[in-house]
Amino acid sequence: MPILVVGLGLDPDNLPEQHVGHIEHATVLVGGKRQLAAFEDHPAEKIEITSPLSRILEQIKEAENNRLDVVVLADGDPLFFGIGNTLVRELGPDHVTVLPNVTSVQTAAARLKIPLQDIRTVSLHGRGDFRPLLSALLADKWVAVLTDADNVPSALAQSLLDKGVDYYTMWVFEDLESGKEKVASYSLEQAAHTTFSRLNIVIFERRGDPEVALGLGIPDHEFARERNLITKQPVRAAGLAALRLHAGHTVWDLGAGCGAVGVEASVLACRGRVYAVEKKGERVSHIRENARRMGALLVEPVHGTMPACLADLPDPDRIFVGGGLGRSSEVLEAACDRLVSGGRIVVHCVLFSSLAQARQTFETLGWPHEVTMVHPSLGEALGGDMRLKAENPVFIVAADKVEGSGKAGQGGGDA
Missing domain, CATH: 3.40.1010.10 (Tetrapyrrole methylase, N-terminal domain)
Known part of the structure; x- marks a missing residue:
């Protein structure tokens, strides 16, 4: 039976x-x-x-x-x-x-008089992070959240406020289909300071947009940055392509600068997470500002010195190294050690010494890798016409972690 x-x-x-x-x-x-x-x-x-x-x-x-x-x-x-x-x-x-x-989300949709199929639903029951919620908010106007005793409405609201987001209204449905039923809308600020019934669900309604549309190919001038410290858009596009990102990937952007690569990586790793690691406080502020202005909710700035600050991060599926290598291979070796088996790492090098260092590390590990040089030229006006202005060439070194390979600096399998 x-x-x-x-x-x-x-x-x-x-x-x-x-x-x-x-x-x-x-x-x-x-x-x-x-x-x-x-x-x-x-x-x-x-x-x-x-x-x-x-x-x-x-x-x-x-x-x-x-x-x-x-x-x-x-x-x-x-x-x-x-x-x-x-x-x-x-x-x-x-x-x-x-x-x-009947589900609580069906009932809530009826109360709001909106089509149920227009609502994306996520459950935070028993979860220790809000990643499913953040991913859903990037894609949909209406997002329902099944809460629990830890992931309460006020905590959800505060998590968005911490990211500088202010263009969502939160609908909270308490004690549906009972004599105590209450349905009300709140600003995130209001919701963050309100205590709700234990029996509740939440629906977020997006009523605005980020200052800058999140996507690939964001113009360089849209990023807050220190002087000209940014991976230029044509080089950024090539680096992101080399990473071969999937939706659920965990990504490290090391030596993130203003976070341009990390911000655009979050578009592709739309159900994952991106950690933008930078040691200089002013640049970390730029990462936070860019993530806020572009609504890159999955980007987490990490302020610290590598490799020590990497210890508390989850193991990455993909690593982008845009800066911070220095003269030692310590950071690159530490990153390679943490990369998951079958993962991929991409290193951008401007100096020949950095190129040699990256290649030597991957050869020692026995990881297959390829090198591509990108030398973009950008059009600019000149005398009523246009000329091409050459940018610095960049070497893109991409490597795949071989299952069972040795630790960096200790040798590995055959190349």
Whole structure:
């Protein structure tokens, strides 16, 4: 007999007859404390869902093997960020039957009178970072957030304020479908200083845009920077292409300067994260300002001296080195050590000594690498006509980390 997973919607006292019938005939009820409390007078054996979930799954399997009528209770719709997904995956689709119901996001959309399909939904249940939210905000006007006891509305609002974002309105829906229901909109500043009911969901509405449109090929003059310290747009484009970025990648931009590469990398790593590492405080301020003005929410400025400041960062899938190599290979070796297996590193070199240093490091490691020279010329007006003004040539060295290769400076496999 398959396990029945019943969606309770938002009001367990107002269920469809089919749902009520299956619950009434259950000999085992499985659910969270709040779901089980709605059926405290039911004579069935109760199994409360707690951590670790593996233990609960074993109890469900045992009850199924004993041919008991097992009903799992779920808030809203079981397959909408719910326990239904886990049960289908762990028990197999042939062993699970799902009875759907209304979700909190559906109800919130009805309250706002907007099409449900226009809302992107993310769940922050049990997550320690807001990356899914930030990624969604970059792509969609309406973003719903399923919150939890730690990721509360005020914390979400403060996270955006910390990034200098002010063009979102936050709708908070409290105690939907109850006598205490409350629906209200807040500025991020208001929401950051408000305490909300524990039962809530949030919908962000974008009501403006960043000062500068985030994308590839942002004109150099749009970036706040120190003198002419920037990876020029044509060279930037070549470097980003060499990185071969995917949406979920974690990226390090080392010696980030004004953060131009990191900002544009975040467009491609749109479900990942970008750490722009820079040791000079003024340049870090420029990175923050550029990320704010361009709405590059996934860019995290890191102020510190390499390689020590890299210790607390997550291992990268891609590394861009635009500066900070110095005369020692210490930074490059430390970066290579942390790069994930199969990852890719791109180094921009202006000096022959830096080119030699990068090549020597990769050859020692046994990593396949290629060198490309980019020597752009930019058009400028002259005497009613136009001429091409040559920029400095840049060597682009790209290498792939070979699985099982040795640590930098210790030798590796065959090239």
